[in-house]
Amino acid sequence: MNRREDLQNSRQQQRNESPRPAVSSDQPIVTTSSADTSAAELSSLLSSCASPSPLKQVHAQLLTHGLHHNPRLLSLAALAYLSFGRLRPARLIFGAIPAPSAYLWNLVIRAHSTRGQFHHALRLYSSMLGSGVLPDKFAFPFALKACAGLSDLRWGRLVHQHSICVGCGRDLFIDSALVDMYAKCGHVADARVVFDNMWQRDLVSWTAMIAGYAHNGYCAEALDFFWLMRQSGVQANRVGLLSVLLACSRLGAVKRGEWFHNFAIQTGYESDLQVSTAVIDMYAKCGSLDLARKVFDLTEGKDVICWSAMIASYGVHGFGRDAIYIFKKMVEEGVEPNEVTFTSIISACSHAGLLEEGQGYFNLMKIVYGIEPGLNHYACMVDLLGRAGKLTEAEALIQTMPVKPDVSLWGSLLGACRIYGNIDVGERIADLIFELSPSHSGYYVLLSNIYAAKSRWNDVERVRELMSKKKVNKVQGISLIEFDNRIHKFGVGDRSHPQTDSIYAYLGKLSVRMKQMGYVPLTDFVLHDIEDEMKEAALFYHSERLAIAFGLINMSPCSPIRITKNLRICGDCHNATKLISKIENRIIIIRDMNRFHHFGDGFCSCADYW
DNA sequence: TTAGGGTTAG
Incomplete structure (x- = not known):
């Protein structure tokens, strides 16, 4: 049942009447004289409007017949406007109702909150309190959603306190909304406290916590929670899948991502466009561009977000021509690019050095599609x-x-x-x-x-x-590599890994072979990025090199080594990795904070243009 | 009448 039907049914239930045939915009309202138009008739007409056009006519009749002080008719009119998403007239009418019921307050707040009108939702919540109506358990999730949407922690905490004050401290829906609110305000620890104190948890509360972790960068925790949720007997749905796929993409954890992709296939969620888009994005961000393209090609009914995800994927990997091909194909198939598509395609041109093409897309966006360029x-x-x-x-x-x-x-x-x-x-x-x-x-x-x-x-x-x-x-440089179902993390000159001795020994041997091939450290980059990396001796122990050595030691010779780094790769590591890829005959894929570098046979896909 | 979600520069 959609929102509109939902609200219409509510109105019918409230009146305790049986559903009436809807009045569509094609059916003109039967105009009656002011003498014989009764409140009951208008009430009936208001309830049966199927589109905004007849609603406006009935609303006009309500005014011309002097019934604009009738609270029952005003309530019905406000609800009818809300059901069509016409929030402004709904708000104006609602303002004229002398003492709206808590039920009506809730619906008005909900309509604003669910349509992204968060400021209005909170203003209404505040007015409700001012008018002396106490919020009930239905009001809090809507108000909290507005706080979450605004990332307004101050208001969020206030609403949280209200919920406790009115005795709604243990409500599954409110608690889930609180988890979401704290997470969206960036306070994951507070979200976790609420979650831990819940007396019962369901799919939504688990998912809110997982999503909170994933969106705040606590990706390992998001994945851990996914398993905990399964252990507690709750089966994930598409929303949970979206969050763990996001976590995998951020970690560069392709094996785990593959597992979730298989999970999506087995559970039938693969046919969901949002899940498919997240899978495409995950594979691309984990360095598996081919797999991303495979899923993309198999996805039916692609929308602009899905197309844009593929364009962005090619862009960040430096394959500008492929990004342009996908863009053209998208337009051919009748899908109109949006502002994100243009951000992605211009960025793709930038990474590939396609100056004229990028300028062309910037002009196309403005002239043909009428999109005003934003900061991005x-x-x-x-x-x-x-x-x-x-x-x-x-x-x-x-x-x-x-x-x-x-x-x-x-x-x-x-x-x-x-x-x-x-x-x-x-x-x-x-x-x-x-x-x-x-x-x-x-x-x-x-x-x-x-x-x-x-x-x-x-x-x-x-x-x-x-x-x-x-x-x-300074931000500490960190490199991540996935192996044996675990994410292995390396810092600069890190000696905390159990395989430290063999990693450093391997790098030592590698250094001799590199020097034989003419490697000279780029001392300019000794001063790059990280304080600890400023010492020349530390050049060879940059986090990505420790991760590469770990991969070379542990991973089978035919598998590519995929590394995710939180900072930009330095020039010296870039040179070194090119050489290592040649010496070891390995594909090494490094995702730094800006883009992907595919190293192989002594070259990088970025053509040293990054 | 209540809660969780896919693409975006550097």
Whole structure:
């Protein structure tokens, strides 16, 4: 039953009447004279409107017959507008009802909350309290949904307290909504406290917790909870699957992702378009682009999100031409691209160095599809121009674009200055960036790299001092590799892994062979990314190299080594991995924070353009 | 009348 039918039935139940035949827009309302139009007739007409058009006519009759003070008719009119998603007229009519029932308050709040009108939903909730109506167990989930939608923790906590005050402290629906609210506000620990204290849990409460973990980056916990849920006898549905697929994609855990894909096939959820899209995204983000494409080709009734996922996948792997092919095919099949599709296709062009094509899509978006470029699109364009060496054009675009640029846009340009060794522009932009975002370590590192590449060590030292003065904390570099159903994590110079001795011994041997092949450490990158990675001796023990050695030791020779890194791969590791792929005759796929690098036979798919 | 969800730059 959909929302509209739901609400119409509610109205009928409330009146305790049998359903009447609906009045459609094709059936003109029988106009009656003001004398013989009774409240009962209008009530009947309001309940049977099947579309907004006859509803407006009945509403007009209600006003012209002077019945606009009749609370029962007003309630019915408000409900009728709500059922068609016409929130504004519903709100206006609702405001004229002298003392709405708690039931009516709940429905009005629910309608706003479920349609994403979170501010209005909370304002209504607040007005309900102000009018002296106590919220009941049906009101809280709607109000909490609004708090979750706004990530408004202050209001969320307040509603939580209200629920306890009115004696709704142990309600399955409210508790699940609380888990969701705390998770969406980024307070996963609080969500977990609510979850742990629940006296009973069902599929939705488990799923809310799993989704909360996955969306907040606690991916291992999300997967653990999936198993705990199964152990507790609750079978996952499509929503839970979406969350664990997201977790796998973030971890780069392809084996686990495959398991969930099989689970989807066995349970029939594979035919669900959202699940298929999540599977495609998972395979692509785990480095298995071929599998992503296979699932994509088998997916029927693809919508714009599914097409966009495939375009984004090709883009992040550096296969811009394939992304363009998919885009064209999508349009041929009559699916209209949206603003996300354009973000993805322009980004795909950027990663592949397709300057003209990217500019073409930017224009196509505006001229043909009438989509106003947003911050994301401008960011992609700055990246596209910057990577192509068009620094002046990129800067001019930032300065002339109608959207206010954020720091990441300038950061993108700073990245281009690093690639092209442009100190003048780089310094100027860096000053601006440090003012806007004084604690983001990545931008200091970028500037430091620009100086280091020109051997301006005094300036490098100055940047280090600046970081120290501003107490900028660096993000620790972490690499993940999945093996034997586990995610193995490595930090820089990490010695905590049980196989540490063999990993370091392997790297030692590898180093000799690499040097024989002419490997010279890129000392410019000694200063890249991580404080601990600044020492030359540590170059060889960057997290991704430890993960590669672990993969080489443990994984069968024919299987590719897939690594996920939380920072951008440094130039030295990039060179080293190319060599390692040749020496070991292995495919090594590294996903860094920006894109994929497929290493094989001494080359990288990014063609050193990243 | 109540709760959980797929694509997006750097």
